[in-house]
Amino acid sequence: DALNVIGRCCELARLYGIELQAVLSRGSQYRVEAMILRACKSRDYLLYSPSRQQVAQQAAPESLPLVLEPRSGYYPDPVLVLDFQSLYPSIMIAYNYCYSTCLGRVAPGTGPLNLKPFGCHQLALPRGMLEYLEHYLTVSPNRVMYVKRDVQVGILPRLLSELLETRVMVKQSMRQFNHDKSIFRMLDAKQLGLKMLANVTYGYTAANFSGRMPLIELADSIVQTARETLEAAIRQVESVKEWGARVIYGDTDSLFVLLKGASRERAFEIGHQIAEQVTRANPYPVKLQFEKLYHPCILAAKKRYVGFKYENKDQIEPVWEAKGIETVRRDNCPAVQKIVQKCLRQVLFKVKNQFN
Secondary structure: OOOOHHHHHHHHHHHHOOOHHHHHHOOHHHHHHHHHHHHHHOOOOOOOOOOHHHHHHOOOOOOOOOEOOOOOEEEOOOEEEEEEOOHHHHHHHHOOOOHHHEEEEOOOOEOOOOEEEEOOEEEEOOOOHHHHOHHHEEEOOOOEEEEOOOOOOOHHHHHHHHHHHHHHHHHHHHHHOOOOHHHHHHHHHHHHHHHHHHHHHHHHHHOOOOOOOOOHHHHHHHHHHHHHHHHHHHHHHHHOOOOOEEEEEEEOOEEEEEEOOOOHHHHHHHHHHHHHHHHHOOOOOOOEEEEEEEEEEEEEEOOEEEEEEEOOOOOOOOEEEEEOOOOOOOOOOHHHHHHHHHHHHHHHHHHHHHHO
């Protein structure tokens, strides 16, 4: 009852259109496919069903997410943390990446039907089709062609747009039912289900070992576009001299930006300016959010950092936050956790008091 297991599972089953038992026993691919099937049925699409042999014979993935090697160290100056909001779903919507909009790689077709590699199969393109659509094509960084929204809106972009918009409406409704615990928990389960589904849709396209309908060209397009989006954001952040910003860590969809010598108030102003400018430089709905500020902090390694967190300019007392280090990991004895946390708190409190 405390975890709301029954209520949450019932809401997920209703949301995805699957059996209650399947919520408990089946994985995320089953849920994604249930939603894709419902979206395809209303538009007279069929899902292709490759065999295990065909899945094994398709090309290997070529793209990897961008994970920068962190500049490990102790930072007494403010460090901004900025995140792209739902980066992979947003990229699929912005660039219309989908099974139904993909026209294969930029390469001459073979055979009388002008065949192009397409995941586990071959894609037959009519002669002259690419010339006809010349001004309505988007070419991804891994050289795969997709038609623009003017020609056809893909099934996945349409589905993800509906999911993200519905989640925003559900979260707004939750504020109106704070007093009613049962309705609030039901809405919370619904928005969590929508969030999970949007985040795992990319994984459905990239599951080239156990997946039922993988498409490596599509998965690589999403990852490579996300990588270039993050790299462009890093260049933009470091190119503005008046900010004096330096990116010290980046991981898939997030940036850690050091503002050497800046005050906490000035850091909040710069953080909002960075988020606004990077968002403006990307197509809708790709959005960079200024999430929080660490002052001071220690960056140990990838996914391992600790610091005092501030979330708004008016916040006086910070929140202690640790990620991936011994104080929050369960593979150490309690003595190690307490000793490390005590030492870190003493070091960070000393610097915090100096600035105050």
